[in-house]
Amino acid sequence: MVQVTFLQSNNPTRPGNLCLHHTWPGWGLLQEQVMSKQIQTSPLPTMSQKDIDRFWSMVSKQGSGDCWEWTAGTYRRGYGAFHLNNRSFGAHRIAYYLAMGIDPQGLCVCHSCDNPPCCNPAHLWTGTHLDNNLDMKAKGRLEQGGRKLNESDVRTIRKLYKAGNVFERELGAMFGVTQKNISHIITRRNWPNVN
Numbered sequence: 001m002v003q004v005t006f007l008q009s010n011n012p013t014r015p016g017n018l019c020l021h022h023t024w025p026g027w028g029l030l031q032e033q034v035m036s037k038q039i040q041t042s043p044l045p046t047m048s049q050k051d052i053d054r055f056w057s058m059v060s061k062q063g064s065g066d067c068w069e070w071t072a073g074t075y076r077r078g079y080g081a082f083h084l085n086n087r088s089f090g091a092h093r094i095a096y097y098l099a100m101g102i103d104p105q106g107l108c109v110c111h112s113c114d115n116p117p118c119c120n121p122a123h124l125w126t127g128t129h130l131d132n133n134l135d136m137k138a139k140g141r142l143e144q145g146g147r148k149l150n151e152s153d154v155r156t157i158r159k160l161y162k163a164g165n166v167f168e169r170e171l172g173a174m175f176g177v178t179q180k181n182i183s184h185i186i187t188r189r190n191w192p193n194v195n
């Protein structure tokens with residue numbers, strides 16, 4: 001397993017193989033409430049029994065092998081958002097924390113079920129973004145030259161590019177595709193019918 005060190009600075013350059021959605025400050029500026037660098041790098045707070053009960057009351061517990069989906073508010077990409085001490089935390093991170101007794105600080109908490117709102121600890125594992133990519137690759141989600149995009153991704157890419165302050169290659173890194181893919185989306189050579 002590859003160990004990475006999370007940057008503590010405000011350098012907007014995306015560091016190597018870190019999970020971009022969690023660590024690149026520029027992404028946080030562009031996307032609304034994606035889990036931030038702060039959440040990824042700072043320790044999870046101590047939780048009282050009342051906090052813990054409140055947390056699980058928002059999870060739709062099913063059978064041990066099923067997905068336990070978060071029933072309250074989510075981040076834009078579908079991960080559950082749990083509010084505690086005036087901050088918000090990824091619900092799946094809290095679920096992992098409570099079940100394992102280990103703060104996953106500095107690591108991505110990945111879903112073996114690929115279902116972002118899922119909080120079933122049996123479906124969660126920790127890894128670096130690199131592991132995450134390898135996992136996606138193993139599942140065939142990373143295709144030749146990058147990830148398969150959907151219409152919603154295409155709309156977001158065009159919107160972000162239009163808003164400025166972002167390069168095609170950065171959008172490529174965000175969405176796991178090449179700069180060329182992004183260019184074709186922006187010039188409408190690809191996905192011409194998506195508005």
Ligand SMILES: [Zn+2]
Pocket residue numbers: 066067068111113114115118119120123
């Ligand atoms: Zn699941």
